[in-house]
Amino acid sequence: MKFIKNHLMFILPLMTILLGVEFYLVFDRTTDTYEKGLRDGYSMLVVTHEPASLETLQSLNAHISSSEKIKRDTIVSSIAKGVSKDAKKEIIAALPYFYTVHLDTYLDVSELNKIKEDLESHANVKRVETFGNTYGSTYRLFVFIKLVLKIFIVFMAVVSLFLIIKQMEIWKYGHRQRMQVMEIFGAPLMLRSGILFKVAIFDALFATLVTSLFFIYIKTVWAETSGIDILVQNKEALFKMSDIGILLIVALLIVIISVYTVVFTAKGEEE
Amino acid sequence: MSNVISASGLTLAYDNGTKEVIKDATFNIKKGEFVFITGPSGSGKSTLLKALYGAIKANEGSLVIGGIDLANVGKSKLQELRTHMGIIFQDYKLVNEWSVAKNVVLPLMIAGYSIDVQNTQAQRLLKHVKLSEHANKYPLELSGGEQQRVGVARALAKNPVVILADEPTGNLDDYSSNVIWDLMENACQQLETTVLVVTHKIPSIFSLPYRHFIIENKGVYEVH
Numbered sequence: 001m002k003f004i005k006n007h008l009m010f011i012l013p014l015m016t017i018l019l020g021v022e023f024y025l026v027f028d029r030t031t032d033t034y035e036k037g038l039r040d041g042y043s044m045l046v047v048t049h050e051p052a053s054l055e056t057l058q059s060l061n062a063h064i065s066s067s068e069k070i071k072r073d074t075i076v077s078s079i080a081k082g083v084s085k086d087a088k089k090e091i092i093a094a095l096p097y098f099y100t101v102h103l104d105t106y107l108d109v110s111e112l113n114k115i116k117e118d119l120e121s122h123a124n125v126k127r128v129e130t131f132g133n134t135y136g137s138t139y140r141l142f143v144f145i146k147l148v149l150k151i152f153i154v155f156m157a158v159v160s161l162f163l164i165i166k167q168m169e170i171w172k173y174g175h176r177q178r179m180q181v182m183e184i185f186g187a188p189l190m191l192r193s194g195i196l197f198k199v200a201i202f203d204a205l206f207a208t209l210v211t212s213l214f215f216i217y218i219k220t221v222w223a224e225t226s227g228i229d230i231l232v233q234n235k236e237a238l239f240k241m242s243d244i245g246i247l248l249i250v251a252l253l254i255v256i257i258s259v260y261t262v263v264f265t266a267k268g269e270e271e
Numbered sequence: 272m273s274n275v276i277s278a279s280g281l282t283l284a285y286d287n288g289t290k291e292v293i294k295d296a297t298f299n300i301k302k303g304e305f306v307f308i309t310g311p312s313g314s315g316k317s318t319l320l321k322a323l324y325g326a327i328k329a330n331e332g333s334l335v336i337g338g339i340d341l342a343n344v345g346k347s348k349l350q351e352l353r354t355h356m357g358i359i360f361q362d363y364k365l366v367n368e369w370s371v372a373k374n375v376v377l378p379l380m381i382a383g384y385s386i387d388v389q390n391t392q393a394q395r396l397l398k399h400v401k402l403s404e405h406a407n408k409y410p411l412e413l414s415g416g417e418q419q420r421v422g423v424a425r426a427l428a429k430n431p432v433v434i435l436a437d438e439p440t441g442n443l444d445d446y447s448s449n450v451i452w453d454l455m456e457n458a459c460q461q462l463e464t465t466v467l468v469v470t471h472k473i474p475s476i477f478s479l480p481y482r483h484f485i486i487e488n489k490g491v492y493e494v495h
Contacts, residue, residue, distance in 0.1 A: 177364075177366060177367065178366045178368065178369070180364070181364050181365070181366050181377070182366075182377065182381070184324065184326075184353065184358055184364065185353060185354070185358070185377055185378050185381055185425075186349075186350040186351065186352070186353030186354040186356075186378075186381055187350070187381045188347070188350055191380075191381060
């Protein structure tokens, strides 16, 4: 019972840290896709006096990745129903040129305004509409959620680290007598702390395995049945096999640091 | 015969050298000698013993064991030196979560002997200290006298060059004490092991020739 309790007191905080790390990775990947969706879905409207090539627009601001000409007759058809053909032609001839412009990255409102300024500095550009307010509020909400989740993950990791340090104190007390006796009889550090390493590495493997299985379950079973669009669409981002490696490295790093802390702070036989 | 232990102008102190316990002690101990160190409580007997296994360093002078000066010894050399020592404590210092047999073969485990050799030696040593039937028990299941016999068996496990014993019979009744003295006499006589015992009183039944040092007023003096 004591043995199980000792392991759980180490495994649970370790798992909390690993869950935090994995949530961070998943969140980063999912929001990357979401951010890409926002970026791809976003476009600004540029109105020019004369036709403008993509190169011309890109020379004004490097964030412009593509441009699409909006057909003027389409615009006229939708607003000038019942107008004669000749009149339509005149209207079209009098209209400026409209372009839908896409960006290469997700930018905040001030950066959008900068693009607007850059474009409007050119004589050929008549007007630029960024739709900055709608775009900005979505972006701010997105940044806020991202920040809150990251703060929560860091907070969880710090609390768990304190729990691990507390558990280390218990280990230190439990193993002190054995390590002192072994030191007196000339055992080198690795032999003295060998059992601790074995236990800690086992715990690290166990915690990594359980955390990985939890996320594999979320990916393969729960995400499908949850009905949450963003999870279903980003199923692949929920867990990647390379995550097992990342989790294992983090877990091993934590246990190695923990064991060395126990070994080096255990009082010698002189005390 | 060559000196196994050599102290010259040895000063031992605590609190960064401000509290001297032993001052300017000089003595030599040869191979196979049995040595008692006595003195009043707090005179520095245990401090001297700790210095002999390198747990504390000399503040001044030199302390040489088996040709190694403990004042300048590195961590790994000290570890190696300790594998040639058998150390016995008043409070036994057994590992309570290990079986008696595992405690006894600790020095062999440290030296990297195979499990088979360890098992064979455990049987031999436990038979020697008359504890064969307790091999699989844990130290806390034994009496004080039996625990100390486990401590002696552990000290003898690797045929050490030196046995250092700190009040080995301090907590034991007369019968158990006599058993312990017998075991240490045998080790000294049969294995030519140098035995250095810190005690408050030399046992009356002791039959081997021995040397006697007394620690008094920070000095170490031989009693002739």
